[in-house]
Amino acid sequence: MALQRPKGTQDHLPDGSPKLSRDVQASAFAFVQDTARRVLERAGAQFIHTPLFEEAELVKRGVGGSTDIVRKEMFTVYYFGDHGGYVLRPEGTASIVRAYLQNGLKQLPAPLKLWTHGPMFRAENVQKGRLRQFHQVDYEVLGSEGPLVDAEAIWLMWEVVRELGLTGVRVKLGSIGDPEDREAYNAYLRDLFTPHVERLSDDSKDRLTRNPMRILDSKSEGDQALIRELNVKPMLDFLGEEARAHFEAVQRSLTAWDIPYDIDPSIVRGLDYYRRTAWELHHEGVGAKSALGGGGRYDGLAAQLGGPEVPGIGWAFGIERLLLALEAEGVAFPEPGGPLLFLAAMDEENVGLAARVALQGRRVARVEFAYRALKPGNAFKEADRRRARYAAIIGSDEAARGVLNLKNLASGEQQEVALADLNTFLAERV
Ligand code: HAM
Numbered sequence: 231m232a233l234q235r236p237k238g239t240q241d242h243l244p245d246g247s248p249k250l251s252r253d254v255q256a257s258a259f260a261f262v263q264d265t266a267r268r269v270l271e272r273a274g275a276q277f278i279h280t281p282l283f284e285e286a287e288l289v290k291r292g293v294g295g296s297t298d299i300v301r302k303e304m305f306t307v308y309y310f311g312d313h314g315g316y317v318l319r320p321e322g323t324a325s326i327v328r329a330y331l332q333n334g335l336k337q338l339p340a341p342l343k344l345w346t347h348g349p350m351f352r353a354e355n356v357q358k359g360r361l362r363q364f365h366q367v368d369y370e371v372l373g374s375e376g377p378l379v380d381a382e383a384i385w386l387m388w389e390v391v392r393e394l395g396l397t398g399v400r401v402k403l404g405s406i407g408d409p410e411d412r413e414a415y416n417a418y419l420r421d422l423f424t425p426h427v428e429r430l431s432d433d434s435k436d437r438l439t440r441n442p443m444r445i446l447d448s449k450s451e452g453d454q455a456l457i458r459e460l461n462v463k464p465m466l467d468f469l470g471e472e473a474r475a476h477f478e479a480v481q482r483s484l485t486a487w488d489i490p491y492d493i494d495p496s497i498v499r500g501l502d503y504y505r506r507t508a509w510e511l512h513h514e515g516v517g518a519k520s521a522l523g524g525g526g527r528y529d530g531l532a533a534q535l536g537g538p539e540v541p542g543i544g545w546a547f548g549i550e551r552l553l554l555a556l557e558a559e560g561v562a563f564p565e566p567g568g569p570l571l572f573l574a575a576m577d578e579e580n581v582g583l584a585a586r587v588a589l590q591g592r593r594v595a596r597v598e599f600a601y602r603a604l605k606p607g608n609a610f611k612e613a614d615r616r617r618a619r620y621a622a623i624i625g626s627d628e629a630a631r632g633v634l635n636l637k638n639l640a641s642g643e644q645q646e647v648a649l650a651d652l653n654t655f656l657a658e659r660v
Pocket of ligand 1: 320321322323352354359360361362364365366368369370500501520521522523524525526527528543544545546547548549550551
């Protein structure tokens with residue numbers, strides 16, 4: 231058998247591919263990225279790219295040593311003579327905060343809004359919507375702790391979803407408080423679970439010492455049954471005064487802006503850097519356990535990475551999951567277009583001329599040409615197959631007179647245009 235791609239990865243395919251579904255359609259990815267770009271740039275976000283691999287230490291300190299991501303899902307990068315101190319990035323936030331600190335971006339006007347898109351890597355159990363290489367659109371705001379920035383971040387996610395044409399999306403909103411609130415909650419959880427430690431999964435036994443809150447996020451059925459039995463109080467009950475006031479301010483803005491949301495008192499994100507506001511967007515087409523996207527505030531992250539205190543907040547969408555949701559809702563999509571003009575030559579000696587005219591036409595429009603001589607019937611068939619709007623066939627008469635006979639493939643109308651005027655003709659129709 232021919233070689234296969236690694237498990238949990240996908241090829242993004244051109245339109246017309248026989249095995250095409252929306253979550254692997256390259257033009258669908260581009261549509262989501264372009265939609266996000268439009269929404270985010272109108273809000274003043276600027277594009278940033280960071281490397282696909284980073285020091286393992288950055289991810290450990292950023293994402294957190296007790297998370298599944300760091301404990302089980304890291305792809306280590308080895309190369310000749312190296313000990314594997316790098317990992318493929320599992321997410322974008324730690325990298326963007328690192329880049330912010332390393333490149334002195336603090337000097338830019340605050341709050342600084344950044345966005346990116348690209349592949350992320352997690353060695354997860356592969357299932358629908360859960361891949362080992364997946365793609366995110368990621369938005370981060372650095373340098374402001376005001377709750378209006380939180381609400382705006384959620385509004386932007388909502389706006390991306392709206393512009394994409396999705397309707398069945400729910401916002402689940404929560405808060406994980408300040409570090410001291412979280413400590414109080416963890417102490418409560420430790421007391422609650424310790425008498426039942428034998429019933430916890432091995433992972434959760436470990437979580438009980440490192441970070442009990444992570445138990446609530448466990449994928450083990452046994453753990454979840456115990457959680458239900460114990461009637462665990464939610465994190466929201468432990469919010470301090472400031473975190474509570476912040477949370478209420480965020481909600482006031484969302485209500486004022488008509489963004490529907492449900493308070494999810496038990497929201498636990500899969501990363502350790504969050505503080506205060508945290509949320510996820512869900513959609514039925516993607517499955518109850520999988521979010522379309524999520525985010526939160528991470529005011530302590532910059533200091534955790536060795537920099538000064540810089541408040542931050544952000545979110546990421548999984549592009550594959552957005553595509554699954556679009557497919558589930560059957561959202562109509564811009565049809566991929568063909569070239570404005572398809573050119574062919576009737577005989578071998580004019581193939582070179584057809585090519586030259588096409589190259590010249592490409593200064594203003596998408597123009598394709600046939601690489602060998604074609605009979606008129608075949609040339610028009612080929613133009614149709616490529617969804618061209620105009621086709622022209624160059625024979626010795628056209629070559630001698632320096633003209634093209636352009637056929638509008640929709641109406642059948644023909645029109646003679648001098649080669650010298652071709653680009654004007656094309657430019658008027660792009
Ligand atoms: P996250 O919740 O880990 O957050 O991931 C965000 C989104 O990425 C998920 O909601 C999901 O759509 C997608 N995703 C995650 N893992 C997979 C996977 N294995 N396969 C397919 N899609 C996946 C973050 O990554 C944070 N950095 C978000 C953030 C930015 N928080 C603050 N700023």
